[in-house]
Amino acid sequence: MNNKRVTADELLRRLSADPEVRRRREEQESGHRRAEEELSRAEAPLVDALREAGCEVRTVWDLVNTTASYPSALPVLRSHLDRPYPPAIREGIARALGVPETGQQGWDHIIAAFRDERDARVKSGLAVAIAAAASADRVDDVLALLRDRGHGSCRVLLLDVLRRLPAAARRVILEELAPDPELGHECRRMLGAR
Numbered sequence: 001m002n003n004k005r006v007t008a009d010e011l012l013r014r015l016s017a018d019p020e021v022r023r024r025r026e027e028q029e030s031g032h033r034r035a036e037e038e039l040s041r042a043e044a045p046l047v048d049a050l051r052e053a054g055c056e057v058r059t060v061w062d063l064v065n066t067t068a069s070y071p072s073a074l075p076v077l078r079s080h081l082d083r084p085y086p087p088a089i090r091e092g093i094a095r096a097l098g099v100p101e102t103g104q105q106g107w108d109h110i111i112a113a114f115r116d117e118r119d120a121r122v123k124s125g126l127a128v129a130i131a132a133a134a135s136a137d138r139v140d141d142v143l144a145l146l147r148d149r150g151h152g153s154c155r156v157l158l159l160d161v162l163r164r165l166p167a168a169a170r171r172v173i174l175e176e177l178a179p180d181p182e183l184g185h186e187c188r189r190m191l192g193a194r
Helices: 008-017 019-052 071-081 087-096 100-105 107-116 120-133 136-147 149-164 167-177 184-192
Strands: none
Touching (some): 008 019, 019 087, 071 087, 071 100, 071 107, 087 120, 107 136, 120 149, 136 149, 136 167, 149 167, 149 184, 167 184
16 A cells, blocks of 8 residues: 655646546636627626727626726616626626616615515625615615615625715614524624724
8 A cells, every 4th residue: 555645736737638638618608708709608798888888898707897987887887787788797787787776866766676576696796786885865765775684695785885874873773683693694794883
């Protein structure tokens, strides 16, 4: 029996030399490329519309990942939010709407979209948008969503809005929501934070 230890480098060399391992890796990489190409084709109308609005992007996620302002993109994003894009693209649209200007120009649209959304990934993106766009005068809308257990666990992403409230009001609401099985842990954490 050979008890010789194999180093990680040696194991990687052996795996790289194994034709079956190489074949599976190539299949996997090919599948990833096909999926990316399909998403790119599906997203093309959105990307074209964003470019026409003056936003040079390769994907909607370029907006999500920028610190630059993009007010000309917001009407485009709102108009494409309800289109039948794959969830990865719709989530990107939702998250790109997560800017304060959305609270002034598209608040009712993202609230309605959140209420109607069934895909968990997109619904989470909408929750992020609502949390980012909510101003102090929109807290009641967010509270209604937080109290509605039908919206599931993505409601936890809305809790950050409560930080905009005075400490006493925030405490009362967090204590009210603490028994909720999906919000309770984060509510208790926020109550314990000073």
